[in-house]
Amino acid sequence: MKPGVVRNWLVAIVGVVILFYVGSTSFYTVQEQERAAILTFGKYTHETTSGLHFKWPYPIQEVRVVQAELTQKITIGYRQNGNTVTPVDDEAMMITGDENIVSADAVVTFKISNIRNYLHNISDPEQFLRNAASASIRSVIGSQKLDYAITDGKTAIQDMARERLIELQSRYETGIQIIDLKFQDIEPPGGEVEEAFRAVTNAREEKNTKVNNARKYENERIPNARGEAQAMLEQAEAEKKSRILNAEGDVAKFNAIYSEYAKNPSVTESRLILETLEKILPDAKIFITNSGSNTVNYLPLNELLGNRSSGATATQQQAQTPVQTPQAPQATESQQEAQGGNGQ
Known part of the structure; x- marks a missing residue:
């Protein structure tokens, strides 16, 4: 082949390679959950x-694609691959403030909020986030x-651990936004220690139960007792008022009787005596006699009360009729009969 033809073929091949290189490095695609950072030199x-x-070909411009629109998570204290869970004791084991050992597993949920800081301020974002989360949890539990x-x-x-982790991301400007930090479990190490603490937990739960x-019983009994006490107070108040009213009535009655007694003491005294005899001897026969002489005058009240319908005039005549006794001893027997009837 002629030298000119070879040169032309070489130029064409170089041009095709350059065009292929420029085409393959100048166009790029960003997915929906991604964002791309363009670096120029x-x-x-x-x-x-x-x-x-489109971008300028490398090395003029370079593209870095990150999943900035996707919520991501990392685990602390264990790794999970499908259904397989592998403990990581170096991350999980921690010392508490009272110098005991505890195992803490957590999940950190995050998003990339600033691509520039995420790509330039930390060399290994995932490892940095894992170390920061572990340090935050240890500082709080400690x-x-x-x-x-x-x-x-x-x-x-x-x-508190979530707040400290957010503070670390802000201090180092990592471009990572912490959404949440949740503990999967906080428990003592396995074996006898775990059994002992489980027994303590069960006892605490039983205590709370x-x-x-007891509080439920207290809440039931106290209102009932207060209701009973209030009922007793109201009953006592009613009894108090009743007795006061009865006493005031007795006082009024006594004052009324006393006013009449002051006007005529003898009449009032006789009436009170008769009323008292009627109360204490309701079935007795009452005779009123005058034993000042040998002739006995008496007033048969029971017969008069029984024959009230005969008229007031007949009653007065009968009351004024003298009874003659042949001898003085008969008058004495009449008086004894009157006394035997409890009407003297």
Whole structure:
């Protein structure tokens, strides 16, 4: 072949290679969950979102694609591959504030919020995030007691560890946004220690159950007792008012009687005596006699009350009729009869 033809073929081949290289390195595709950072001569210039884009060929411009729109997670204290879980004791084992050992497993959820910081400020983002999460958890658990960490303090420790992890990402400007940090479990190491702490936990739960039952009984009994006490107070108040009213009535009655007694003491005295005899001797026969002489005058009240319908005039005549006795002893017997009837 002529030298000119060979040269032309070489130029054509070089041109095709250059065109292929330029075409393959100038166009790139970004997926929907990704974002791309464009580096011009190694310096960050701008970002692109999903779609087909053009750039200057390498080494003028370089593209770095990261999953910035995807929520990601890492595990602390274990690794999970499908259904297989492998413990990582170096990450899980920690020392509490009272110098006990505890195993803590956690999951950190995050997103990439700043691609420039994510690519340039940390060399291995995943390892940095794992170390930062482990350090945050250790710093919090290291200031707490074991009993608190494995029982009531799990949520509080989780919140404090998340806040410290967010603070570390902000301090080092990693470009990582922490969404959440959740503990899978906080428990003592396996073996006898675990059994002992499980027994403590069961005892604490039983204690809480009994306390709740006692409070329930208290809440039931106290209102009932208060109701009974209130009923007794109201009953006593009613009894008090009743007695006061009865006493006031007796006083009024006594004052009325006393006013009449003051007007005529003898008449009132006789009436009170008769009323009292009627109360204490309701079935007695009453005779009123005058034994001042040998002739006995008496008033048969029972017969008069029984024959009230005969008229007031007949009653007065009968009351004024003298009874003659042949001898004085008969008058004495009449008086004894009157006395025997409890009407003297």
